[in-house]
Amino acid sequence: MNRSRRAAVTLGALTLSAAALAGCGGNGADTAQSSSAQEAEIELLPKDAALAAAVPAPIKERSKLIIATDATAPPNQSIAEDGKTIIGNEVDFGNQIASVLGLEAEFVNISFDSIIPGLQAGRYDIGLSGMRDTEEREQVVDFVTYAKTGPQLFARVQDKDKLTSIEQLCGHSFALQSGTVQEQVGREQSDKCVADGKAPIDIRVFKSQADQVQAVSSGQVEVGAQNAPNNVYLEEQTDGAMVGVGEPFAEGPWGIPVPKGSGLLEPLHAATEQLVASPQYQQILEKWKVESQAIDQSVINGATS
Incomplete structure (x- = not known):
């Protein structure tokens, strides 16, 4: 039954x-x-x-x-x-x-x-x-x-137009959760930045997604990345103070x-x-x-x- x-x-x-x-x-x-x-x-x-x-x-x-x-x-x-x-x-x-x-x-x-x-x-x-x-x-x-x-960048709403793709993150701070695909993609992109003669991405790794989001919301880190559905929810729960930016990438x-x-x-x-x-x-x-x-x-x- x-x-x-x-x-x-x-x-x-x-x-x-x-x-x-x-x-x-x-x-x-x-x-x-x-x-x-x-x-x-x-x-x-x-x-x-x-x-x-x-x-x-x-x-x-x-x-x-x-x-x-x-x-x-x-x-x-x-x-x-x-x-x-x-x-x-x-x-x-x-x-x-x-x-x-x-x-x-x-x-x-x-x-x-x-x-x-x-x-x-x-x-x-x-x-x-x-x-x-x-x-x-x-x-x-x-x-x-x-x-x-696929993952998507997120930022404070006042910063939503500053960084809209992972390719733009050379020399910028980037919040990621430990052990995720986002961390792997971020490190790979940082290596590309260096290979192109640019500054590496300043990657900040956090144990939990909550800590990662808090680091961006408080202004400690410029932008983060999490799965796109999580960004939809984040925007709803913060009355639009935190938003997903750019297009999702590396879907799988x-x-x-x-x-x-x-x-x-x-x-x-x-x-x-x-x-x-x-x-x-x-x-x-x-x-x-x-x-x-x-x-x-x-x-x-x-x-x-």
């Missing part, structure tokens, strides 16, 4: 609070989605008995799918107004996938750059945190794709990282295929206003770069 349930919770999560954006004149809104969005329940997909039987025994025995996420990137994942519940479109995705596998989803909030090491160490079953499926990452984990997007597939050899890859892929083909997938995208992230088909290890 189909049923509904809310996401599992975890304590000690870092949120992008009103105080973090005080320097940009926002409306004091929490980074969590509105209460109406939080309460919009979407019916869970039913358990697939064959896929549930294929789940590795240790996971099946505990009846939980332990999912690592960095809950500082709304609307994909963030902390709700209660200060503990992790919400977002990726949380909704995770709950749907777990349901197909006959499991409960349990989300654990950790830093983005700790997700793959945590998977390798066996602390988590999968990750679900807006992670780009890349050829480099595929060397250490496998991926199941579920969405797509997002994937669910899975430890190699865990036995979970095939059933996870089949469950994700069911999600992507379901009405619930579009309902979740619409609920969180991230329709541009939709894909038509889930694949295993779909890296394009």
Whole structure:
């Protein structure tokens, strides 16, 4: 029987609070989605008995799918107004996938750059945190794709016309989150600046997306970059004080990282295929206003770069 349930919770999560954006004149809104969005329940997909039987025994025995996420990137994942519940479109995705596998989803909030090491160490079953499926990452984990997007620059609204493309950043300060594709692209662009006889980019790396945004909002750093859907949300939550600038760049597939050899890859892929083909997938995208992230088909290890 189909049923509904809310996401599992975890304590000690870092949120992008009103105080973090005080320097940009926002409306004091929490980074969590509105209460109406939080309460919009979407019916869970039913358990697939064959896929549930294929789940590795240790996971099946505990009846939980332990999912690592960095809950500082709304609307994909963030902390709700209660200060503990992790919400977002990726949380909704995770709950749907777990349901197909006959499991409960349990989300654990950790830093983005700790997700793959945590998977390798066996602390988590999968990750679900807006992670780009890349050829480099595929060397250490496998991926199941579920969405797509590209990063985009963001700045204070008064600075929105100063720097509008990554090619213009030579000699300028640039806020990035540790371990992300944005960091990799930024460093590659800095090397191009030097090769062209220009000053390198002054790259500032932050552990969380909240700290990264705060550095730009306070004027410590000129511009930052995060995934384009996050910029749409950032502008809404700051009443236009912080905005995305320029066009998204380096678009690519997002994937669910899975430890190699865990036995979970095939059933996870089949469950994700069911999600992507379901009405619930579009309902979740619409609920969180991230329709541009939709894909038509889930694949295993779909890296394009």
